[in-house]
Amino acid sequence: MYSLQQHLAFNFWANGKFVEILKTVDENIFELEVNSSFPSLRKTVLHIWDAEYIWLKRIEGLSLSEFPSKNFTGNKEECLNGFLEHTKKVADFMEGKDKAYFESKIDFKALNGDAFSESVEGIIYHVVNHGTFHRGQMVTMMRTLGITAVPSTDLIRYLRQLN
Numbered sequence: 001m002y003s004l005q006q007h008l009a010f011n012f013w014a015n016g017k018f019v020e021i022l023k024t025v026d027e028n029i030f031e032l033e034v035n036s037s038f039p040s041l042r043k044t045v046l047h048i049w050d051a052e053y054i055w056l057k058r059i060e061g062l063s064l065s066e067f068p069s070k071n072f073t074g075n076k077e078e079c080l081n082g083f084l085e086h087t088k089k090v091a092d093f094m095e096g097k098d099k100a101y102f103e104s105k106i107d108f109k110a111l112n113g114d115a116f117s118e119s120v121e122g123i124i125y126h127v128v129n130h131g132t133f134h135r136g137q138m139v140t141m142m143r144t145l146g147i148t149a150v151p152s153t154d155l156i157r158y159l160r161q162l163n
Contacts, residue, residue: 004102004124008091011128014153015048015087018135019080021142021149027076034141037134042079044138046072048131049083055127056090059120063109094124
């Protein structure tokens, strides 16, 4: 049966596929603004990384008041490596956790200070779905920017490669 840990492994695999391609892209293309939710590939990667970071911190009992990328000044390679390293950190943190842990609720404050309580399971599904959504946007951005080596990161492709 497919588990939350496998779902996080899928997220790491999918983010890794994008990092592989984006590492081959010129830094100017990575920074170039296009019409999308986040105006560049870099800003989209940072947004996904921010969300994964914020949600992990919330699970760990901390509430942040600003996006971590607000002060990030690294180059393309540092951005992509940091992003993928953090995706792995989230997956590693959840490894070995049991059903009771995933069903537990955590209390946290959103960036604006509003208080919420969510299950760890719901948060994990949200984090992976959020990443999937924005990776889909990056596919369109990449094609718009002339990048033809666009990875396919459908869940079913991940599951097939496990067999």
